[in-house]
Amino acid sequence: MTSDMAPLLSALDREHVWHPYASGIEPLPAYPVRSARGVRLTLFDGTELVDGMSSWWAAIHGYNVPELNEALRAQAERMAHVMFGGLTHQPAVELCRRLVELAPEPLHKVFLSDSGSVAVEVAIKMALQYWQGVGKSRKVKLLALRGGYHGDTLGAMSVCDPVTGMHALFRDVLPLQYFADPPVAGFEDTWDASHAADFERVLTAHADEIAAVVFEPVVQGAGGMRFHSPGFLRRARELCDRHGVLLVFDEIATGFGRTGRLFACEHAGVGPDILCLGKAMTGGMMTLAATMCTEEIARGVSMRPPFALMHGPTFMGNALACAVALASIELLLASPWRERVEGIEAQLQSQLEVCRALPGVADVRALGAIGVVELKEPVDMRVVTPAFVRHGVWLRPFGKLVYTMPPFIMEPADLSLVTGAMYAVVRDHCGPAAAKP
Numbered sequence: 487m488t489s490d491m492a493p494l495l496s497a498l499d500r501e502h503v504w505h506p507y508a509s510g511i512e513p514l515p516a517y518p519v520r521s522a523r524g525v526r527l528t529l530f531d532g533t534e535l536v537d538g539m540s541s542w543w544a545a546i547h548g549y550n551v552p553e554l555n556e557a558l559r560a561q562a563e564r565m566a567h568v569m570f571g572g573l574t575h576q577p578a579v580e581l582c583r584r585l586v587e588l589a590p591e592p593l594h595k596v597f598l599s600d601s602g603s604v605a606v607e608v609a610i611k612m613a614l615q616y617w618q619g620v621g622k623s624r625k626v627k628l629l630a631l632r633g634g635y636h637g638d639t640l641g642a643m644s645v646c647d648p649v650t651g652m653h654a655l656f657r658d659v660l661p662l663q664y665f666a667d668p669p670v671a672g673f674e675d676t677w678d679a680s681h682a683a684d685f686e687r688v689l690t691a692h693a694d695e696i697a698a699v700v701f702e703p704v705v706q707g708a709g710g711m712r713f714h715s716p717g718f719l720r721r722a723r724e725l726c727d728r729h730g731v732l733l734v735f736d737e738i739a740t741g742f743g744r745t746g747r748l749f750a751c752e753h754a755g756v757g758p759d760i761l762c763l764g765k766a767m768t769g770g771m772m773t774l775a776a777t778m779c780t781e782e783i784a785r786g787v788s789m790r791p792p793f794a795l796m797h798g799p800t801f802m803g804n805a806l807a808c809a810v811a812l813a814s815i816e817l818l819l820a821s822p823w824r825e826r827v828e829g830i831e832a833q834l835q836s837q838l839e840v841c842r843a844l845p846g847v848a849d850v851r852a853l854g855a856i857g858v859v860e861l862k863e864p865v866d867m868r869v870v871t872p873a874f875v876r877h878g879v880w881l882r883p884f885g886k887l888v889y890t891m892p893p894f895i896m897e898p899a900d901l902s903l904v905t906g907a908m909y910a911v912v913r914d915h916c917g918p919a920a921a922k923p
């Protein structure tokens with residue numbers, strides 16, 4: 487297909503293809519991408535965009551990565567996929583062993599699935615089946631944090647922020663869960679137990695019904711891009727232990743280095759009973775997720791009829807995805823990823839600071855390879871997306887958040903393009919000045 491076919495592609499896309507969170511009749515136009523390499527996307531008309539999104543935070547090594555391509559090719563020549571019921575294979579076994587080595591102790595069991603939302607569903611089912619297994623079948627509720635995001639399937643949605651998670655839209659089918667305010671203390675703030683007062687109040691009042699606490703450690707991603715104190719993780723661990731409640735960390739966004747640690751819970755030095763992973767696990771190349779748990783939970787789940795975790799995706803343990811995930815993890819660990827993420831953090835902190843003085847800006851923050859400019863009013867996507875493209879940058883804000891989560895391999899000059907575009911687009915198109923014609 488040549489560049490003159492771009493209009494046809496766009497027209498057919500508009501006619502037949504449904505995009506995420508998009509209208510089925512009047513969608514905003516989607517930009518056709520011809521190829522991607524390093525940190526650049528090439529559109530059909532030849533435009534090159536520096537990608538500040540890592541394809542929803544997953545492509546940590548950038549695009550068209552030789553090591554990942556090779557892992558995919560080699561595995562495809564052996565076997566792309568076999569069912570995981572009753573069969574197993576080397577890529578899945580090696581991946582699970584590697585995840586157990588890397589994840590916080592004592593998470594020794596791994597359940598593979600196809601997407602983050604499903605990994606969260608599996609975590610919920612593990613927690614519920616565990617309590618049934620140990621004879622406490624009253625424990626069927628979950629406690630989550632306001633401002634959280636855990637995926638788009640119904641179970642995962644039930645623990646998303648009740649407002650931005652649009653619980654009103656599905657009121658009659660979503661299970662009702664408990665919610666607490668996220669901790670008051672930001673990432674750098676000195677921790678005090680009173681910062682978790684609301685969480686403690688809800689947990690203590692309903693511990694006999696609560697199967698598990700579920701939250702995103704340190705960084706709440708798609709629910710608002712807020713960072714909280716690692717002290718909260720330690721406090722949540724303590725309270726969950728004291729009240730007999732399981733602790734689930736959703737590290738689908740934070741896992742594999744995004745916050746400057748391999749897993750965000752390492753900032754706090756505590757681990758969960760159940761851990762969800764996804765997004766960056768395959769370096770953004772294949773769809774794969776994992777739910778990890780302790781031996782104790784595995785035993786509880788498997789002790790009574792039906793003596794099994796009742797979940798089994800058709801494409802569970804897809805060999806191509808497992809092989810790519812292994813290659814991606816080895817590539818990450820062999821790279822100076824810590825230094826790179828630290829460098830990105832320092833650059834985001836210094837270069838985004840100027841945004842704070844803009845009239846439309848409410849807050850500016852950066853942690854690891856995450857840079858956020860929070861606005862006072864929601865962005866107009868019809869205006870900001872083309873504006874970013876004119877600046878040669880791919881960013882996709884949502885609500886009041888203009889943010890970047892660049893690939894870890896992004897060079898300082900390219901990151902400057904991204905932060906420069908964030909400043910210029912916010913200055914020109916977000917806030918009071920932008921309202922004028």
Ligand SMILES: *Cc1c(COP(=O)(O)O)cnc(C)c1O
Nearest residue numbers: 601602603635636637707738739
């Ligand atoms: C993206 C995300 C999910 C959902 O993952 P999908 O692969 O989109 O289903 C769940 N939890 C968190 C924290 C996420 O960032």
